Amino acid sequence: MLEIMEGSHAVAEIVKRCRPQVIAAYPITPQTHIVEALAQMVADCELDADYITVESEFSALSACLGASAAGSRVYSATTSQGLALMFEVCFNVAGLRQPVVMTIANRSLGAPLSIWNDQQDSISLRDSGWLQLYAEDNQEAVDLHMIAYRVCEDHDVLLPAFVCFDGYVLTHTYEPVSIPTQEEVDAYLPAFNPYQRLDANNPLSFGMYATPDYYMEFRYEIDQAQHRAKEVFAKAGREFAEQFERDYSAPVEGYRLEDADTAILAMGSICGTVKDAIDEMRDAGKKVGLLKIRMFRPFPADEIADALKGVSTVAVLDRNISLGSGGAVGTEVKAALSGSGTAVYDYIVALGGRDIRKKDIAGIVDLAEEGRGDMFYGLRTEVL
Amino acid sequence: MRELRIHGRGGQGSVTAAELIACAAFEGGVFSQAFPAFGVERRGAPVQAFVRFSDRKIRLRSQIYDPDYIIVQDPTLIRDVDVFKGIKQGGIAIINTEKTASDFRVPEGVTVYTIDATTIALEELGVPITNTTLMGAFAAATGEIGLEPLKGALRNRFSGSMAEKNARAAERAYKQVGGAA
Numbered sequence: 152m153l154e155i156m157e158g159s160h161a162v163a164e165i166v167k168r169c170r171p172q173v174i175a176a177y178p179i180t181p182q183t184h185i186v187e188a189l190a191q192m193v194a195d196c197e198l199d200a201d202y203i204t205v206e207s208e209f210s211a212l213s214a215c216l217g218a219s220a221a222g223s224r225v226y227s228a229t230t231s232q233g234l235a236l237m238f239e240v241c242f243n244v245a246g247l248r249q250p251v252v253m254t255i256a257n258r259s260l261g262a263p264l265s266i267w268n269d270q271q272d273s274i275s276l277r278d279s280g281w282l283q284l285y286a287e288d289n290q291e292a293v294d295l296h297m298i299a300y301r302v303c304e305d306h307d308v309l310l311p312a313f314v315c316f317d318g319y320v321l322t323h324t325y326e327p328v329s330i331p332t333q334e335e336v337d338a339y340l341p342a343f344n345p346y347q348r349l350d351a352n353n354p355l356s357f358g359m360y361a362t363p364d365y366y367m368e369f370r371y372e373i374d375q376a377q378h379r380a381k382e383v384f385a386k387a388g389r390e391f392a393e394q395f396e397r398d399y400s401a402p403v404e405g406y407r408l409e410d411a412d413t414a415i416l417a418m419g420s421i422c423g424t425v426k427d428a429i430d431e432m433r434d435a436g437k438k439v440g441l442l443k444i445r446m447f448r449p450f451p452a453d454e455i456a457d458a459l460k461g462v463s464t465v466a467v468l469d470r471n472i473s474l475g476s477g478g479a480v481g482t483e484v485k486a487a488l489s490g491s492g493t494a495v496y497d498y499i500v501a502l503g504g505r506d507i508r509k510k511d512i513a514g515i516v517d518l519a520e521e522g523r524g525d526m527f528y529g530l531r532t533e534v535l
Numbered sequence: 536m537r538e539l540r541i542h543g544r545g546g547q548g549s550v551t552a553a554e555l556i557a558c559a560a561f562e563g564g565v566f567s568q569a570f571p572a573f574g575v576e577r578r579g580a581p582v583q584a585f586v587r588f589s590d591r592k593i594r595l596r597s598q599i600y601d602p603d604y605i606i607v608q609d610p611t612l613i614r615d616v617d618v619f620k621g622i623k624q625g626g627i628a629i630i631n632t633e634k635t636a637s638d639f640r641v642p643e644g645v646t647v648y649t650i651d652a653t654t655i656a657l658e659e660l661g662v663p664i665t666n667t668t669l670m671g672a673f674a675a676a677t678g679e680i681g682l683e684p685l686k687g688a689l690r691n692r693f694s695g696s697m698a699e700k701n702a703r704a705a706e707r708a709y710k711q712v713g714g715a716a
Contacts, residue, residue, distance in 0.1 A: 155562075155567065266573070326568045326593065421596065
């Protein structure tokens with residue numbers, strides 16, 4: 152049943168129904184409404200979890216790491232500078248193979264200080280070993296949390312995940328969503344069954360040294376688990392679709408791509424605006440489509456190459472910049488399509504909350520078709 | 536799709552108004568979307584909030600540049616902000632003011648409803664917070680939301696006598712503008 156509510160509250164409602172046993176978080180805008188709502192649910196005894204208030208994001212994720220190693224399902228949420236402060240712990244959570252699910256309310260990184268939306272924060276943790284899922288709307292944000300727990304806790308994966316949804320643009324937007332009931336969530340998501348855990352009666356050590364004789368093998372194992380996560384995600388997505396009739400099983404998803412000459416590649420809430428822009432361009436006779444990237448880690452290079460067969464020009468919208476190189480998504484899409492003959496152009500757009508409109512999407516398609524790309528789009532002229 | 540832009544000052548409840556209008560519209564059977572244009576939040580600074588209404592699922596995420604409707608919570612904003620910017624031909628503006636529509640320089644083809652929401656809010660709520668009163672005026676002027684779904688949204692958000700006071704303020708404005716419309 153559809154209800155209308157704020158994106159942050161929708162995420163808090165589904166997290167509650169996923170029954171985390173330990174929540175540790177530090178409030179930071181635009182993530183605040185999620186963790187405020189969860190703290191209220193715990194205080195009101197609606198959610199039987201330990202809510203650990205901490206003095207920093209570093210401690211928040213450290214508490215989650217310890218609780219997860221002790222065998223609890225855990226949850227956290229953060230954004231921007233908060234995620235930056237978790238940097239070290241993020242690598243440890245993945246390295247210790249703990250299936251932590253954390254919401255990222257995507258926001259730009261300072262300096263200059265900006266509270267507004269782009270995806271620089273989660274993208275900057277792309278090498279950390281966390282799975283990365285990006286939601287187009289609040290329904291997808293809700294649903295991806297359930298799927299994320301299933302995938303992360305699967306013994307073929309045992310890795311943490313970011314469920315990313317755009318700060319303000321989704322977190323603070325009221326729109327209709329369907330929140331699965333507790334019974335429905337319980338039927339989809341069984342209780343956490345840890346592969347191994349800290350146990351006084353059966354002592355194990357977590358976080359040991361790995362000498363040069365062994366370190367590489369640990370990194371190889373994490374990489375292998377990332378690749379296995381793709382198939383586990385597809386299976387969890389198919390089962391989700393059977394139960395809820397919403398299908399997220401594909402790591403990438405085409406929109407009006409079948410006969411397209413030009414494809415836009417994008418990730419997150421911008422995809423909705425792109426779809427409306429594509430409808431208008433199609434009405435004007437332009438053969439344009441969208442390939443939405445739902446899963447950025449593991450990176451679906453083969454699926455992208457497959458989906459873009461027959462497309463002659465690709466315009467990648469990157470809401471991040473690897474300074475001194477290019478957009479993170481564009482760089483990887485170029486690698487995925489190398490040798491295919493497809494022209495790939497990257498556009499750095501909508502950083503730090505800069506609004507992006509349908510006419511901007513049309514303008515980018517024109518630039519790509521003229522062969523002009525690998526550039527920032529929409530800059531103020533005084534810096535040029 | 537129809538679009539509403541609300542102009543107010545920080546602390547006047549523009550974001551709350553957008554949310555509750557979206558809730559009332561959804562209860563009335565259409566898809567709706569409400570979101571703020573967050574600036575550097577401080578009391579008194581000009582703020583905007585947005586609502587979209589559609590018979591289909593709303594995908595568009597950009598801000599609203601060519602609104603069908605505007606609500607102006609504070610007439611002093613008109614000095615600083617071009618509140619009518621981009622408003623469509625046939626659009627409707629609701630302005631909280633003691634003045635009449637003819638006192639404003641209004642784009643051609645735009646209908647203006649003026650209402651002294653501050654006085655209504657002071658009488659009904661005891662505070663000059665006009666957002667819920669203007670929601671009643673919006674309902675009557677545009678027909679996008681009904682009075683009963685609006686009262687329902689107010690009762691969901693506020694409790695007890697606060698809900699009833701806000702519902703009364705909205706209803707007074709609804710009747711006043713409904714009489715003029």
